[in-house]
Amino acid sequence: MPDVSIIIVSFNARPDLERCLESLHVSPPAAAHEIIVVDNASNDRSADAARRWADVRVIETDANLGFARATNAGIRSSTGANLLLLNGDTIVPRGAIDALLDELARHPDAAVIGPRLVDAEGRAELSFGRMIGPLNELRQRRLVRGHARREPGVSALVDKMTRRAHSPDWVSGACLLVRRADAEAVGLLDERYRLYTEDVDFCAAVRARGRRIYFTPAVEIVHLRGRSAAAAPAATRQAYQESRLAFYEKHHPLWAPLLRLYLRWRRADK
Numbered sequence: 001m002p003d004v005s006i007i008i009v010s011f012n013a014r015p016d017l018e019r020c021l022e023s024l025h026v027s028p029p030a031a032a033h034e035i036i037v038v039d040n041a042s043n044d045r046s047a048d049a050a051r052r053w054a055d056v057r058v059i060e061t062d063a064n065l066g067f068a069r070a071t072n073a074g075i076r077s078s079t080g081a082n083l084l085l086l087n088g089d090t091i092v093p094r095g096a097i098d099a100l101l102d103e104l105a106r107h108p109d110a111a112v113i114g115p116r117l118v119d120a121e122g123r124a125e126l127s128f129g130r131m132i133g134p135l136n137e138l139r140q141r142r143l144v145r146g147h148a149r150r151e152p153g154v155s156a157l158v159d160k161m162t163r164r165a166h167s168p169d170w171v172s173g174a175c176l177l178v179r180r181a182d183a184e185a186v187g188l189l190d191e192r193y194r195l196y197t198e199d200v201d202f203c204a205a206v207r208a209r210g211r212r213i214y215f216t217p218a219v220e221i222v223h224l225r226g227r228s229a230a231a232a233p234a235a236t237r238q239a240y241q242e243s244r245l246a247f248y249e250k251h252h253p254l255w256a257p258l259l260r261l262y263l264r265w266r267r268a269d270k
Contacts (some may be wrong), residue, residue, distance in 0.1 A: 003031035004101060005080030008068040008088050011040040014049050016089040021053055022151035026231040027094035031101055038070040056252055065192030075188055083183055085172040091222035099219045111182035112203060114171025115219035116162050121255045124162040125223055127172035128215045132200050134255060148228045171213055173199030175221045182211055195239035
């Protein structure tokens with residue numbers, strides 16, 4: 001049994017996938033590992049590109065299954081004691097995966113661990129947060145947008161927040177390490193989410209079992225963000241809205257009708 005199974009879901013982002021796989025092979029983890037790429041019916045020959053590496057197992061789907069369903073397909077075909085959910089638009093520095101595994105081993109009460117995500121310039125991403133709800137969502141968006149606009153006070157706050165190890169309610173699925181036993185105990189990812197919020201929901205299910213989510217700034221992963229989304233912006237927006245509504249229907253059913261009305265108004269306004 002490998003120490004870790006690395007699961008990468010890709011959709012029409014071949015250059016990013018190749019860059020990610022290259023980083024995993026230039027400086028491979030010392031831990032026993034396997035790499036599984038689930039290609040979500042890409043039309044840019046991403047699957048062929050992944051097969052350049054003999055140790056990469058490729059699963060090709062007949063259609064775009066969405067992130068959660070494709071991830072679960074990868075998990076079910078894997079054998080590792082731990083699972084690393086990794087976006088194809090990431091670059092993994094030397095030793096990062098081994099360091100994440102070490103951090104997880106040091107925290108036996110933690111089921112999930114997430115690293116500090118940074119962009120190509122080394123600027124931190126706010127890759128964790130409180131459980132999504134109307135107020136927390138507004139706060140998170142304000143921070144993310146202010147940081148993207150490089151507002152000095154907001155960017156300084158985000159940098160400070162991401163340099164502290166702590167236990168948030170969720171960490172980003174762009175790079176999320178979870179013990180297989182904990183993932184299987186909650187039934188893997190909820191497949192009603194096609195894109196976005198599946199990581200928040202997954203972490204909520206893990207916490208409901210009394211297990212902890214942990215964020216560590218001791219490990220950094222480069223996250224280039226949004227290349228698959230850029231290939232199909234309209235479909236991405238639609239998938240995001242559907243996932244967001246599904247999340248509120250599951251976790252905040254009293255707010256869901258208001259969100260549904262708001263989304264209809266937004267669509268009509270455009």
